[in-house]
Amino acid sequence: MQSVTLLIDKRRELSTKYKKLLSFEGNNVIVAKNLISAMKTIQDTEPDVIIVSDSIDEDLSEFCKKIRALTYNMRPVIIAVSKSSEIDDRLKVLENGADDFIGEPVNSDEFAVRIKAHIRREYESNLDFKCHLPNLNYSIRALKRVMKTNSDWAAMFITIDNFSNYKKTYTELASDKLLQTFSAIIQSALGHNEYLGVISESEFLVITDIYKAEKIANYLIFAFESVAPKFYSNQDLKRGYVMMRGDEYAGRRCDFMHISIGIVTSGFSNFSDVKHLMNELIQTKSMAHNPLKSNYLIDRPKISAENSVFEKSFNNKISIIEPDESMYLLLKTILQLQGFEIIEGDDIPAVIILDTGEDSINKDHICTLKQKYSETKFIVTSIFHDKEEILSTGVDLYLPKPYELSSLLKWVETFINEFNR
Numbered sequence: 001m002q003s004v005t006l007l008i009d010k011r012r013e014l015s016t017k018y019k020k021l022l023s024f025e026g027n028n029v030i031v032a033k034n035l036i037s038a039m040k041t042i043q044d045t046e047p048d049v050i051i052v053s054d055s056i057d058e059d060l061s062e063f064c065k066k067i068r069a070l071t072y073n074m075r076p077v078i079i080a081v082s083k084s085s086e087i088d089d090r091l092k093v094l095e096n097g098a099d100d101f102i103g104e105p106v107n108s109d110e111f112a113v114r115i116k117a118h119i120r121r122e123y124e125s126n127l128d129f130k131c132h133l134p135n136l137n138y139s140i141r142a143l144k145r146v147m148k149t150n151s152d153w154a155a156m157f158i159t160i161d162n163f164s165n166y167k168k169t170y171t172e173l174a175s176d177k178l179l180q181t182f183s184a185i186i187q188s189a190l191g192h193n194e195y196l197g198v199i200s201e202s203e204f205l206v207i208t209d210i211y212k213a214e215k216i217a218n219y220l221i222f223a224f225e226s227v228a229p230k231f232y233s234n235q236d237l238k239r240g241y242v243m244m245r246g247d248e249y250a251g252r253r254c255d256f257m258h259i260s261i262g263i264v265t266s267g268f269s270n271f272s273d274v275k276h277l278m279n280e281l282i283q284t285k286s287m288a289h290n291p292l293k294s295n296y297l298i299d300r301p302k303i304s305a306e307n308s309v310f311e312k313s314f315n316n317k318i319s320i321i322e323p324d325e326s327m328y329l330l331l332k333t334i335l336q337l338q339g340f341e342i343i344e345g346d347d348i349p350a351v352i353i354l355d356t357g358e359d360s361i362n363k364d365h366i367c368t369l370k371q372k373y374s375e376t377k378f379i380v381t382s383i384f385h386d387k388e389e390i391l392s393t394g395v396d397l398y399l400p401k402p403y404e405l406s407s408l409l410k411w412v413e414t415f416i417n418e419f420n421r
Contacts, residue, residue, distance in 0.1 A: 002193075003027045003119045004045045004145065008038050009053035009081075018051070021112050027119065035063075039070065044148050046074045046141045048122045049115060052098070054082040061089075061096040068097030074141075077118045081106070128198045130176055131183040139197035139205045144274050146195075146207050154213035154265040154298075156206040157281040158186070158220065161289065163202035165254040169244050170231070178231050178257075185223045189216050205281075210265045217261045217296040224259050225294055232256065243391060251398040253391040260289045261296035268299050286421070291375055314420050317341045318412065319349040323357050334405060335412065349376055350419040351412055355401075356382040356390075366393040377415035379408070 005022055009015040010033050019029045030047070032038035034056070041047065050067060054060045064078055080098040082089065090101045100118065102111065126138040134142070146153050160182065167175035179202070186196055186204060195207035208216060229237060236242050244252040262285025264277065271277040280299070288297035318340050322328040331353065332342045343349055352373065356362065370378065370393065378395035381403065390398045397411055 002145070003049075003123070004047040005029045005049045005051065005115065005119070006038060006041050006045075006047040006076075007031045007051045007053075008035075008056060009033075009051075010055040010057075011053070014053070014055075018111075021108055022115055024112065024116070027115075035066070038067075042071060042074075042076075045145050047076050048119050049077045049079060051079045051081055051115075054080070054084065061092040061098075064093055064098045065096040074137075077122050079115070079118065130201070131179055131198060133183055133204075134195075134197035136197075136199055139195075139199060140274055140278075142195050142197060142205070142207055143277055147271060147274065147277065152210040152266050154208050154210045154263055155277065155281055156204075156208065156213055156217065157199070157262040157264075157285040158204040158206065159260045159285055159289075160202040160224075160257055161260055162255055162257045165242065165244060165252075166231075166257055168249060169242055169254070174231060178228075181227060182224060185227065186220060189219050189223075210267055213263045213265065214296075214298060217263060217298075220261065221259060221294040221296065228257055239388075239392075241391065243388065251387055251391075251400070253394075253396055253398070255292060258290070258292070258294040260285050260294070262286070262288050263296060263298035265299060315348070315350040316416055317343045317347060317349040317351075319343055319352045321352065321354045323355060327355070331408075334409070338409060338412075340412065340416070348373060351377045351379060351415045353379045353381065353408075353412075354395075356380060356384060363389075363393050366390075366395060370394045375419065377419055379411060379415070 003026060005027055007015060007018055007022070007029060009018065009031065015031050019031055022029045030041050030045070032041055038050075042050075050071075052060065052064055052067065056063055060080055060082055064080055067078055077100070078098045079100045079102060080093045081102050081104060082093070083104045084090075085103060093101055100114070102114065123134070123138075126135050127133065128135045143155060146155070160178075163175065166178070183196070183204070186206065190196055190206065190208065194209070195205070197205045199205050206216065232242070242254040242256065244250070244254055262281050262283070264280050264284055269280065271280070284297055284299055288295050316339065318335055320328055320331050320335075320342060322331060336342055352369065354366065354369070366378070366380065379397045379399060380390050380395045381399045381401055382390060383401045384390075385400050387398050387400075396415060399408060399411070
């Protein structure tokens with residue numbers, strides 16, 4: 001991503017000279033003559049460095065103090081440039097919010113190198129420690145800047161699905177190596193002027209050319225599907241799913257990791273602000289989600305009626321399949337008291353709680369239900385303590401009887417949230 005340097009200087013000749021000195025590769029220099037025009041640039045681009053000259057009408061130290069107060073939430077580097085050689089003036093400026101003081105006349109080479117050093121420090125202070133990529137704040141800053149450009153662009157929201165369950169099963173060390181490997185794969189697909197940053201631990205943001213986005217998405221899906229199996233044990237690969245371990249997660253089945261990619265471009269939408277763009281990215285990525293394999297979705301011209309809105313409603317519906325009538329009533333009452341809706345019939349539930357009965361495990365019945373409700377989360381309870389046989393049907397959790405109701409409620413809430421994610 002291009003860095004942005006804001007130069008606040010009233011002088012025409014010197015501001016032109018400074019802009020030329022600082023317009024090195026990867027740095028965009030914007031000149032403002034006063035606080036009003038400077039604030040618009042600050043709001044639009046969140047500059048990495050703000051250089052304030054004493055040519056302004058206000059006292060330099062007070063002006064630096066004002067800029068620092070106005071940019072408290074983004075914390076740019078503020079550099080004061082002044083003709084004064086008085087030590088008291090320098091100290092006053094530094095005490096009032098400036099990070100550095102440069103005396104005029106400046107040495108051109110030193111001036112450019114010092115600004116480069118500040119830009120580098122600002123960038124490095126915003127790196128994620130695991131993947132060494134720009135963090136969420138810097139990624140939001142990158143989106144703000146690209147929205148203000150006149151060129152076409154595409155933003156890609158990339159998520160590693162089922163990552164948290166992988167991390168719980170295979171430890172943080174293995175999950176960190178996976179993240180580092182995948183970030184290296186993404187970087188290999190990008191050019192020098194394209195942006196890669198993180199949104200959260202398992203979510204990435206790419207800003208690229210509008211015509212290149214789909215090629216990148218196809219490559220990332222192919223590369224991830226090729227690499228991901230190397231991070232699983234042979235036993236899990238042979239089984240076809242992960243059987244989570246540990247007292248808290250025993251009986252939980254987890255599908256293998258895959259990626260979902262939502263792509264939003266400047267070609268079809270006008271975004272009012274960065275929040276609008278982020279919401280669009282999140283929605284597109286959610287629609288791209290496939291429960292079993294990697295997938296991507298790119299925005300297209302809208303064909304819906306004018307002013308129409310599609311919004312997925314929160315599903316907290318639960319279906320209980322329990323042959324013991326007293327147990328059914330108990331579960332129904334407790335879950336309703338927790339705010340969940342108990343349904344019967346053809347509505348699509350977020351969670352199905354299925355007891356296998358006392359005779360045997362009817363695997364065909366479970367598989368038929370799984371085909372009918374492919375996205376629904378399944379909790380199977382049973383007196384038959386063959387965890388692997390039950391999980392092989394594709395259900396999400398096996399709870400051996402007898403179980404604690406508090407444990408059941410915890411898993412219901414977890415699966416409700418996963419279903420609506």
